[in-house]
Amino acid sequence: MLNIDLTGKIALVTGATGQLGRVMTRTLARCGAQVAIHYVSNESKARELLQEITEAGGRAMIVQGDITKEADIRSMKERIKAELGDPDIVVANAVVQYEWTSVLEQAPEDYVSQFESCVLQNVFLAKAFIPAMTERGWGRMIGINTECAMQNFPHQSAYTAGKRGMDGVYRVLAKEVGAHQITVNQVAPGWTISEKDRGMEDLNDASYVEQVPLKRRGTDQDIANAVAFLASDLASFITGAYIPVNGGNVMPAI
Template sequence: MKIDLEGKTALVTGGTGELGRVMVQTLAECGANVIVHFLHNEAKAEQLVREIEQFGVRGNAVQGDVTSAESVRQMARKVEREIGSPDIIVANAVVQIHPWQSVLDEDFEDYESQFKSCVMQSVYLAKAFIPSMIERGWGRYIAINTECAMEAAANSSAYVTGKRGLDGLVRTLAKEVGKHQVTVNQIAPGWTISDRYRAEPTNDEAYVATVPLNRRGTDQEIANVVAFIASDLSSYITGAYIPVCGGRIMPGI
C-alpha cells in the first residue's frame, strides 16, 4: 500500500514557505500535479515548479493575496485556465505575528490580520474551489492549524484567535460538503524543524522537555500527514483536528 495521488491536482497556499515547500515536494512525489501559490517570492515558486516536474508531474506557480476575495478569484481563474481546478487544497499560508504580546499590548491590526489570513483565506478558497470538487464528487480541503490553538498560551492571543476561528469554520464546512465526498480536515503542527532552524539552530530544550516523544517534529513529518489526508487512504476521515506534535497536545474526548 502506498500514497498514490496520480491524476490529482493540488494547490498549496504559502507553497514557498518553510513547511509549504516540503508539502509541495511530497505531494508531487506521490504523483500529484501541484500549484505553488506565492505572495512575493516568485523566483522560489518557479524553482519549486522546476523541481517537482522532475517527478513527471505538472507544476504551476500562481501569485495571489489569500486575504483578498478578488485576488483569490483571479487566482482561481488563472489556475483553471492553465492547469485545471484542483482536487486538493492545502490552506497553509498565514500572516506571522512577531513579537507575540499580551492581549493588553497586542495591536488591533494583529487580530485583524490573523482573522483575514486564517479564517477568510479558507472562506475565499472554499468559495473558489469547492464547487468544482462537488461537481466531481471528490475533494480534499486541508487547513493547516497549530498546536497553539489548543494550548492557548499567554502572549499568543492574536494567532490563537485566528486559528480557533479557522477551526470553527472548517468543522462546519466538513458537515456541509461531506455528502459530496469532499472531506475537510485540519493538521496542527507543533514547533517544527525546517530549513530555517537547520541553518540557524535555536535552544529548544525547554520545548522538547514538554514533548512525550522527546524531540521536535520535522517538516517532512508534517508533509507526510498532508499527503495521507490528501489521499484515498483517508476517505472516511472528515472534520478532524490532527495534531502532529509528538503528543504535546492531545485532544480530549
Template sequence: MKIDLSGRTALVTGSTGQLGRVMARTLAQCGADLVLHYRGNEAKANELREEIRALGREAMTVQADVASLESVHAMQARVAAERGSVDIVVANAVAQYQWTTILEQPTADYFSQFETCVMQSVHLAKTFVPDMIGRGYGRMIGINTECVMQNFPTQSAYVAGKRGMDGIYRILAKEVGEHQITVNQVAPGWTISEQDRTNRTERNEGYESSVPLKRRGTDQEIANVVAFLASDLASFITGAYIPVSGGNVMPAI
C-alpha cells in the same frame, strides 16, 4: 499500500514558506501535479516549480492575496485555464507578525490573522469547492497549530485566527460531506524546518521536555500527514483536527 496521488492536482497556499515547500515536494513525490501559490516571493516559487518539474510532475506558480476573495477568484480562473480542476487544496498561508501580550499586541495583527486564517478558508471554499461538488470529489486541508490547545501568553492573535479557522473547517465538513469532499486540519507542533537546519537551531530542551516523544517534529513529518489526508487512504476521515506534535497536545473525548 502506498500514498498515490497520480492524476490529482494540489494547490498549496503559502508554498514558499518553510512548511509549504516541503508539503508541495511531498505531494509531488506522491504523484500529484502542483499549483504553487505565493504572495510576494516569486523567486522562491519559481525555484520550487523547477524542483517539482525535475521530479517529473507538472507545476505552475500563481500569485494571490488569500485575504481577498477577488484575488482568490482570479487565481482559480488562471488555474482552471492552464491546469483544469483542483482536487486538493492545502490552506497553509498565514500572515507573520511579532508576538506579544494582548495589552501590547497591535490590533492590526488580530485583523491580519482573521483575514489569513478565517477568511482565507472561506475564500478557498467559495472558490474551489463548487467544482469539487460538481465532480463528487475533493480534499480541503487546513494547516492549524497546537497553539489553539495551549493558549500560552503572547499567542492571542494567532490562536484567535486559528480557532476561527477551526470553526469554518468543522462546519464545512458537515456541509459538503455528502459530495464525498473531506475537510480536515493538520496541527503542527513547533516544527524543525530548513531554516532550523541552516541555523543549527533544531534543539530546544525546554520545549522537548514537555513533549512525550522528547523531541521536536520535522517538516517532513507534517507533510506526510498532509499527503495521507489528501489520498484515498483517508477517504472516510473528515472534520478532524489532527495534532502532529509528538503528543504535546492531546484532544480529549
C-alpha cells in the same frame, strides 16, 4: 503495501514557498499530484520549486495572490483552471506573520490580519474551489492549524484567535460538504524543524522537548506526510478532524 498515489489529482498549496509549504508542495508532487504553487512575494522560491518539480518529471505552475482578498483567490482559480484544471486538493497553509506580544499590547490590526488569513482565506478558498469538487463528487480541503490553538499561552492571542476561528469554519464545512465525498481536515503542527533550522547545533530545545512525549521536535516532512495522507484515498473516511502532529505535545480530549 499501502501507497499514497495522487496521480491524476490537482493540488493547490497556499503559502507554498514558506518553510512548511515548500515541503508539502514537493511531497504532493512526489505522490503524483500536479501542483499549483502559490506565493505572495517570494517569486524566486516559487520558480525554484517549479523547476525542481518539472525537472523531476512532474507538472506544476506558480500562481501569485493575496489570500486575504476574495478577488485574488478567484483570479487564482481561473489561472489554475486554465493551466492545470480545477484543483481536487486545496491545502490552506498561508498565514500573515506579525510580532507576538501580550493582549494589552497587541495591535488591533494584528487580530484583523489573523482573522483574514486564518478564517477568511478558508472561506474564500471554499467558495472558489468546492463547487467543482462537488460536481466531481471528490475533494480535499486541508487546513494547517497549530498546537497553539490548544495551548493558549501568553503572547499567542491573535494567532490563537485566528486559528480557533478557522477550526470552527472547518468543522461546519465538513458537515456541509460531506455528502459530496469532500473531506475537510486540519493538521496542527508543533514547533517544527524546517530548512531554516537545519545546521543549527541544538535542534531539540530542552525546555520544549521535555514537555513532548516523543522527546523531540517534529520535522517539516512529518507535517507534509500528514497532509499527503489526508489528501489520499487512504483517508477517505476521515473528516472534521483536528490532527496534532507534534509528538503528543497537545492531545485533544474526548
